[in-house]
Amino acid sequence: MADKYVLRVTAGPTYDLATHKEVPVNAPDLVRVSTDHMDVDVTVRIRNYKGLPRNSPAVSPYFTHEPHAANNDQYSIAFRFTPKDPAKTKTAGAGAGISGADLQFGNDFDHPIRDRLPPGFSYAMKIVKWWIDPGLDGDPYADNPYLFGPALSSCNTIHVGPAVFDDEKGGLWVEEGASDADAKGWRQDVGAPSDPKARMKWALQEQSKEDWVWEYGRTYAVDFFNAYIDFSEFALRLPGYAVPIMKYWDGQGLRKKRSHQLRYVLRNRTTKDVYLVILFTLYLKEDVNEDGTLKPEAARAYTSEAHTPAASIEREAAITPEEDAKAPDFDGEAAMEEARKHLAEVELGGKKEEEGKGAAAVADGDID
Template identity: 65%
Template sequence: MADHYIIRVTAGHTYDLDDHVEVPVNRPDATRITHEHMDIELNVRIRDYRGLPRGSPSHSPYFDQEPHANNKDQYSIAIRFTPKRPEGTGSSSGSDEEKEEVEGISAADLQFGNDFDHPIRDRLPPGFGTAMNIVKWWIDPGLEGDAYADMPYLYGPALSSFNAVHAGAGHHDEEKGGLWFEEGGDDHGVRRRRDWGAPDDAKARMKWALRAENKEKWVWEYGKTYGVDFYNPYVDFNEFALRLPGFHLPIIKYWDGQGLRQEHQPKRSHQLRYVLRNRATGQPYLVVLFTLYLKEDVNEDGTLKPAALQATKKASGGEGEKGKPMEKDDMEAFVKDSDREKANGTNDDDVD
C-alpha cells in the first residue's frame, strides 16, 4: 500500500498550510522561519527518502555519523531557535550574570509533540494502548496526552523529549548534513546548565527534566539561541510503519485520513504533525507537517493537483476554525489536568 503514496514535508509557525514552506528533506540548507515569538532554523532528514520535492537526496550524511549510524535512526527533526521577548516587556537591568531572575520560557511550558484537530479514536489500531505504554516506558516517560479526545494530543516537555539539547547555536556542518547539535552548550549555556543542576549527559538530562522542580529551574532565555535534535529508529516514513521494541504496526492502515476515495472527491490527505508550542498559552512556535499524497494527486514537477492541495488545507486547518490554538477555557482545563497528573507523581524510570 505504501507504494501508492508519496510524502511531502512542510513547516510553518501556524497550523495553516498557507503559512507553510516546503522543507527540502536531506539537504544541508536550513529552512528559516521567523515570527514574532521566535527565529527558527530547521533541518529534516529521512533515511532512504523517496518523497517531495522531486530530486531530493535519498540519503543524508547525518545518518553516517554516530550515534545515528549505530542506532539506525530513521529520521531527524533538528531545530535551532531563539525565543523573542514579548512586545511591551522590558529587560532587566544589569548583565546576565547579575540578574537574579532569568527571563524566558519555562521548561515546564515549552512542549514538543503531536496533535490533531479532529478525532482519531475510530481509526486507532488494535494494540494502540500497548504501543503507547512502550513509548512512555522505553522512549519518553514525560509524554502526556489523550488520543481519544476530540482534539487528540501527545506532548512532552521539550527539555525531556529532545534527544540532544545544546544551550547555544551549535554548528552547521554540510559534511554532517546541516544543523548539528551535541549535548552541552556554549560558554554561557554550560554555565546556565550547571547553575540549574542539569546533567551533562543527554540521557541523564532527559531523566532529570522529568521532575517538576527541575523544569521550574530551566528557562529557555529570550535572545539566546538553542539547538535541539529529535531522532529515533522507530518511525519508518518510507514503509509508513511504527517499529517499537517487540511491537510492529503498519501506520498506513490507520494513519490520519479516510478510507477509499469517493468518486469525484479527493481523498483526505494523511498527516502527522510535530509541534513546538507553549503549554501555558497554546501558542504554536513551529509546526512540521508530514503529509502523504496519492501519487496520482501529484504532478510530474512535484506540485500538488488543486483538489489534493485543497483537501490538505482543509485537513490541516487552512480553512475554518481547525488548527487554531485551543480556546482559553479549553487550555485552562488542559493545564489543570496536566498539573493534576504532575501532582500524582512522575515516572522516574530510565530513559532509553
C-alpha cells in the first residue's frame, strides 16, 4: 500500500497548509518561518527518503555522523529559533521569555483517532514514556488528541546560540552546548548539564523547568531525532513493539481520504500560541504532477481553518492506558518484557543501563 503514496514535508506558522512552504528534505537549505512571536529556521532529514520535491536526496550526510550512525536514526527535525517579546519592546529584559514548562513540542490531531489506534497502543505509550520521553503528556483517546512534552526535555540536543552550519554534516548541526562564552555562562547559571541525556533527565524536574527560560531575543537551536519512525516504510518500530502505520495514518482509513497527515507542533502551553507547524503529508501518487506540484484536489487538502484544533486540546491530561479491546491476541506483557531485555542491553556512556531503567528515567524511580 505504501507504494501508492508519496510523502511531502512542509513547514509554516499555522495548521493551514496554505500558509506553508515545502521543506527540501535532506538538502542543507533552511526554511524560514516568521511570526510576531518567533523567527524559526527549520530543516528535516529522512533516511531513505522517496518523497517530494522530486529528485530529493535519498539520504543526508547527517546520518553518517555520530551519534546518528550508531543510533540508526531514521529522521531528524532540527530548527533554530529566536523568541520575540510580545510587548514589542526594544529590549526584553533579563529573564523575560517563555518558561521551560510552557514551550512544548509534540503532535496533535483535529479529530478522534481512538478507533484507529494500532493494537497494543497503550503498551507502546508505556514504552515511549519509560524509555524515550518521560515528559510526554496528553490524551490520544480524546476527541482532539494530543501528545506534547516540554521542548526542554523532549529535544535530543539543545544549543544556546545559533549552532553551526556544516554542509559536510547536512547543514544545520546541533550539538548540546553553547555558541560562545556568554551562552555557556547562561547555561551554567541555569544549571543545565552539558551532556544531552543528563540535560533531558534534569529537565524533567519542576525546578529545572522554572529555572530555564527561553529568553526573548536570544537564539537557540534544537534537534529532535530517533530511530523509531521509519518514513521510508511508514512503520513504527519500538523495542518490543512494531507496527506498519499506513492503515492508521492520521486516524483514517486510507480509502477515505486523498491525503493523510502527521504534524509536529511547537507551541506555548499557557497562551496556546502556535510558533511552528511541520506537516508530514501523504498524497496519492495520482494526485501529484510530474514536476512534483500538487493537483488542485490534493492542494486543497488541509487548507481550511476547520483544521485548527478545538479548545479541548487545551486541557492537559495524563495518558490514559485503555484496554486494547480490538486486539485480543496482542500480548502486551510479552512486548514489555522484550522491551526491558532490549533496553537493559543498551550502553550509554560506556556503561550499561540498569535493567528496568530507561535512558531518561526520572531520578526518583522508574516510569510506570
